[in-house]
Amino acid sequence: MIRNRITDWALALVLPVLLLVAYDGWARTADDFFFPPLSEIGGTFADEWLFTRIPTDLLPSLVRMLAGFALAVLIGVALGTLLGFSRTLSTALDPVLQFLRALPPPALIPVSLLVFGAGDSAKVFLIALGAVWPVLLNTVDGVRGVDRTALDMARSYRVPAHARLTRLVLPAALPRIFAGARTALGIAIILMVVSELIGADNGVGYVVQLAQRGFDIPEMWAGTVLLGLLGFSANALFVAVERRVLHWHLAISGRATTGRASSAPRRRSRRTTPNPTEAAGARRP
Amino acid sequence: MLDVRDLTKTYDPAGTPAMADLTFTVGEREFVCIVGSSGCGKTTMLRCLSGLVAPTSGTVTLDGVPVDGPPKDMAFVFQDYSRSLLPWMTVAGNVGFPLPYKGLSKAQVAAATAEALAAVGLADRGDSYPWQLSGGMQQRVAIARALAYQPRILLMDEPFASVDAQTRADLEDLLLDIWRRYDITILFVTHDIDEAVYLAQRVLVLRRPAHVHEVVEIDLPAERDQLATKQLPRFGELRSHVLSSLRAPDPAVLPG
Numbered sequence: 001m002i003r004n005r006i007t008d009w010a011l012a013l014v015l016p017v018l019l020l021v022a023y024d025g026w027a028r029t030a031d032d033f034f035f036p037p038l039s040e041i042g043g044t045f046a047d048e049w050l051f052t053r054i055p056t057d058l059l060p061s062l063v064r065m066l067a068g069f070a071l072a073v074l075i076g077v078a079l080g081t082l083l084g085f086s087r088t089l090s091t092a093l094d095p096v097l098q099f100l101r102a103l104p105p106p107a108l109i110p111v112s113l114l115v116f117g118a119g120d121s122a123k124v125f126l127i128a129l130g131a132v133w134p135v136l137l138n139t140v141d142g143v144r145g146v147d148r149t150a151l152d153m154a155r156s157y158r159v160p161a162h163a164r165l166t167r168l169v170l171p172a173a174l175p176r177i178f179a180g181a182r183t184a185l186g187i188a189i190i191l192m193v194v195s196e197l198i199g200a201d202n203g204v205g206y207v208v209q210l211a212q213r214g215f216d217i218p219e220m221w222a223g224t225v226l227l228g229l230l231g232f233s234a235n236a237l238f239v240a241v242e243r244r245v246l247h248w249h250l251a252i253s254g255r256a257t258t259g260r261a262s263s264a265p266r267r268r269s270r271r272t273t274p275n276p277t278e279a280a281g282a283r284r285p
Numbered sequence: 286m287l288d289v290r291d292l293t294k295t296y297d298p299a300g301t302p303a304m305a306d307l308t309f310t311v312g313e314r315e316f317v318c319i320v321g322s323s324g325c326g327k328t329t330m331l332r333c334l335s336g337l338v339a340p341t342s343g344t345v346t347l348d349g350v351p352v353d354g355p356p357k358d359m360a361f362v363f364q365d366y367s368r369s370l371l372p373w374m375t376v377a378g379n380v381g382f383p384l385p386y387k388g389l390s391k392a393q394v395a396a397a398t399a400e401a402l403a404a405v406g407l408a409d410r411g412d413s414y415p416w417q418l419s420g421g422m423q424q425r426v427a428i429a430r431a432l433a434y435q436p437r438i439l440l441m442d443e444p445f446a447s448v449d450a451q452t453r454a455d456l457e458d459l460l461l462d463i464w465r466r467y468d469i470t471i472l473f474v475t476h477d478i479d480e481a482v483y484l485a486q487r488v489l490v491l492r493r494p495a496h497v498h499e500v501v502e503i504d505l506p507a508e509r510d511q512l513a514t515k516q517l518p519r520f521g522e523l524r525s526h527v528l529s530s531l532r533a534p535d536p537a538v539l540p541g
């Protein structure tokens with residue numbers, strides 16, 4: 001088991017290492033101004049990002065992204081739960097929501113700069129607005145797909161409505177909420193960079209753009225690499241949290257990779273994540 | 286104790302009702318089985334009895350109190366344990382889930398949970414998750430949840446329909462044992478005639494649209510045994526009687 005994991009890690013590292021070596025070899029011989037060798041990019045990375053720019057640029061970026069992401073999850077889950085429960089409400093709000101969803105968030109930068117000014121709130125607003133949709137739509141599906149028998153059970157045992165919501169509906173919808181939040185996290189990182197390209201005076205996106213304009217190419221690449229690493233780590237962290245919180249779901253749907261749940265035979269193959277459209281359709285009388 | 290009178294449920298005003306003038310009573314500490322073929326309106330009946338849906342007309346009273354929502358003295362065991370147990374809670378969590386809302390303290394919940402799990406022979410599985418258990422064990426968890434709720438009447442909807450035959454026999458005997466030890470009334474719905482005759486003191490034959498076609502008194506010895514009881518000539522007679530009652534043409538629904 002452990003040996004398998006080590007070989008897996010090694011296997012996963014082969015391609016990235018090959019790519020880096022190939023790039024470096026090519027960049028050294030090509031001597032292209034726009035594609036400096038790795039040593040140069042790495043040197044700039046160490047100088048700039050370890051750790052002088054962390055408090056001045058990386059931290060502000062992270063704070064804005066996390067605030068926007070948190071806001072998106074909060075609003076998405078709250079509104080999604082409401083819409084999941086009430087067909088009337090979801091029918092009434094549908095056109096407005098579809099319109100807002102169709103707006104490309106970057107197109108709202110001018111508006112948000114006017115309304116919120118050039119500070120952090122404009123950027124947080126933009127990130128939240130772009131990232132809220134996957135959370136919202138997945139929450140609606142998740143809430144609608146909650147098993148009718150489980151709800152009947154809770155009702156027959158006189159579990160009050162608030163407890164049915166927090167201890168049954170939300171946990172049951174959690175796998176879908178997490179799926180939405182994972183997509184939202186990717187969007188949040190993209191919009192974090194985009195929001196820093198206009199009307200910003202710090203942040204990773206700002207630094208990258210400034211470096212490009214000043215033809216400081218290694219600096220531009222260092223910032224770009226940092227953004228890649230940021231997205232990669234954010235996703236890894238998210239998956240780790242998901243694995244802890246949704247261990248039961250992963251065990252049931254057979255996606256558990258390690259011990260714990262797989263110690264006993266799996267009996268409930270029938271219970272996988274309900275197909276949202278199917279579940280929603282089946283519940284119509 | 287449970288009094289059902291002229292219960293009718295119509296989903297489509299133009300169509301035939303799912304349940305028509307259903308009338309029966311269940312006495313204190315009685316074990317009553319309801320048999321009916323699939324689609325005869327058993328589910329509708331149970332949802333009305335448990336107060337989950339309101340009937341179109343008629344009344345259900347429990348100890349003289351009209352049922353207009355889930356009563357506090359009633360517990361429901363669903364057929365599909367894999368859907369009625371919550372996979373994100375441990376076995377103990379599932380059993381104790383309804384109890385805080387009954388006003389039990391944390392310590393009382395833990396005590397009631399432990400006692401109920403011991404009663405179904407799962408004292409050491411409280412920390413497992415339901416999906417780590419076999420089907421029969423999962424249904425025992427669902428029964429434990431009902432017991433921990435300390436109901437006076439237990440409603441069971443084909444609870445053993447989705448487990449294998451041997452497990453089913455074990456669960457039947459476990460249920461009889463619980464019924465004798467606890468001060469509890471059981472209303473058990475099944476489509477299995479053997480099971481109904483083996484378990485019950487009285488069998489109600491349900492015909493479509495749900496109404497009581499016949500009441501069969503089960504005059505078998507009170508002590509039941511999977512082998513001995515089922516070999517009694519009387520068991521065979523009762524079994525055939527219930528079967529013919531289920532199948533006999535019903536003059537009320539014949540055309541003309």
